[in-house]
Amino acid sequence: MRSSLWLGHDLTSGFHTMMALENQEPQRKDFHLWMNRGTCGQLVGAAVSQELIRRVLRLANDAHGLARGHDRDDLAGLLAGQAARWSEQSATVVVAGAQKRGKSRLVNALIGMPGLLPVDADIASETQVSIRRGPALEVTIRRGESVFVIQPGELADYASVLGEPAKRRDVTGVEITVDAPLLDGVRLVDTPGVDSLTLGHRHATVAALGGADALLFAVSAQDQPILRHELDFLAEAATRIHTVAFVLTKVEDSTGWRELLTENRERLARSVVDLDPRVARRLLAAPWLPVSSKLAEAALSSPNPERAAARRERSGFPLLERHLRRWADRRELVRAGGVLALATSALRELETSLRDAAAVQNADEAGLTARKSEVDCEITDLAARRRDRRRLGIDQQLLAREATRRAKALLDGYRRTYEAEIADLSGPRDTNAYAAALPDSLDRSLTAAWTEITAETADVAAAVINEFLRAMDVRAAAVDAELLVRPDTVADIRTTPGRARFDPLVEGLPTVMMAGSTSYLAMTLGATALSPLAPVAIGSVLAIGFLAHKRKLAASARTRTALTATVRETFAAVTADIMLAVEKAVLAWRAAAEQAVDDALTARHHDLERRRQSLGRGKGTGGAAVQDLAATENHLAQAGDLHQALDAALREG
DSSP: OEEESSOOOOTTTOSOOOOOOEEEOTTOOOOOOOOOHHHHOSOTTHHHHHHHHHHHHHHHHHHHHHHHHTTOHHHHHHHHHHHHTTTOSSEEEEEEESTTSSHHHHHHHHTTOTTSSOOSSOBOTTOEEEEEEOSSOEEEEEETTEEEEEOGGGHHHHHBTTSOHHHHTTEEEEEEEEOOGGGTTEEEEEOOOOOTTOHHHHHHHHHHHTTOSEEEEEEESSSOSOOHHHHHHHHHHHTTOSEEEEEEEOGGGOTTHHHHHHHHHHHHHHHTTTSOHHHHHHHHHSOEEEOOHHHHHHHHHOSOHHHHHHHHHHHTHHHHHHHHHHHHHTHHHHHHHHHHHHHHHHHHHHHHHHHHHHHHHTTOHHHHHHHHHHHHHHHHHHHHHHHHHHHTOOOHHHHHHHHHHHHHHHHHHHHHHHHHHHHTOOSHHHHHHHHHHHHHHHHHHHHHHHHHHHHHHHHHHHHHHHHHHHHTTOOOOOOOGGGSOOOOOOOOOOOSOOOOOOOIIIIIHHHHHHHHHHHHHHHHTTGGGTOTTHHHHHHHHHHHHHHHHHHHHHHHHHHHHHHHHHHHHHHHHHHHHHHHHHHHHHHHHHHHHHHHHHHHHHHHHHHHHHHHHHHTSOTTTTTTHHHHHHHHHHHHHHHHHHHHHHHHHHHOO
16 A cells, blocks of 8 residues: 555646545555646647656655655655645746855846846745746735735845845745746746855755756856856755756856866766765766856847847857747756655665665664764764864854954955045045045945845855864754844944134244235335225235135145044954854854754764664564565665656756
């Protein structure tokens, strides 16, 4: 008996539906799959493809039954969740990759709407942006139980890491509809970056794989070759998704993209040596599609049809679109690949526990001894790692000191630039203009400084924390850049000094003396010919003018002094607040890393203890373990054949 997840045909709606779980005899032959001819087009690959899909779903049903029969509700739940998606009429294609690899711009160009998704900053943690075809452009935000529509221009505020914190808080998803023909039968999902620096980003992207039928992985031709954390993500993704393609973005400005492509292939080949050979073969056989989103955008905006067509051909997008179109036309096969990948992964996990149970059931003393020894060795190694955990603990003070030192050095550099500019001001007019523009200029500079500090601090912390995680053999991303929150420092920017009082001794007496001297000089030069009072008038005017000019110069100097003091006070206040924010973030990152290690070690310890207890049971307690182990091994062999058959079917045409 087995539990059936994918069975039946809803004649009223005309597309696949998931029936309620029910027991079916393995010999039944009425396991039929149908498609909605009205909306999905003709059947995929006719009889051969239908038979292939039927075999995949039977295998998944059997895996589900085995998982439930051996109390692996976790595996059964994953398979049931995949079955619930079988009625969807579009293939879900997840677009993933590290930050700054051109994912969002790629999606914008594919749907013919440059600028729709924010491209200057990554998507915020825990957020997925889903795009499907609809009658008009509409952006819907999901925040908990709340769902509301926003203007497309507001999208960056809700979805970008640089958006308004109050707006993007608790946003879990963004749904966009757009009337783009490419989206017939395809739903694109843009995801946060999978960089090791962002814990929430990677978790959100991995979670998106659970609802994916295919993966487009973006690698930039302008950046460094594919990195370790990207390869780690791909290894995990390939166990969940059968259909993968690589997109090499930004080739328009890279003269050496072909050499970079070769190096990426070589790095990928080296990284998959420890994977299951069938998973490794699928990744190595995945196509690489070089594209230029910039040229595709230029083609969209070109008024010359011939030039637009030439740019579009050079962009590489026609080939990428044909690839997506093939996935859409064969979406039942693509989705069956996801089902098969998940079922294969579940069967491999079941195989280990069933081998233990079979050894117990058969009273295989030699086998039991070897397995118990294996478990004991792992427990011993785990105890050693726990000791290393305490010895290799992250030094919070040293890490925070280095991060704050770099932040202060960067802010000091900005401050000295302002001081040098103020010292070079030549006169009252320049000084007053500079003073008027200073508040806005300081705000822009502090924003830019914060962006640099965020990246610099994350890099410093990641170097230390990721080394700790590698030493503990724990794969986790514990540096979440969103935990580094910019402080709300309000600077008292005073750029206009108070008016100086008139000092009779310092300014009055010299002015009177100058007026007298100038009047005497004017009189000796014959100014009395004009009027007896002319020398006095000339002397007074010149003296007063000199006094006014002197007071302007003094006021300008006082303004420069005030500006310098303002800049110093502003940067002193901001530096103190930023250093505190950096220390708090480092503390949070350290705690997250150590918690990730503790959780991983604890979970592994529980698994080993459970396995040791199962190996210590008496004969016969394994139940039907031998039979189920044979069935599992047979299913895994079938899975390998089915993966090859799916690959061949998806390559056709």
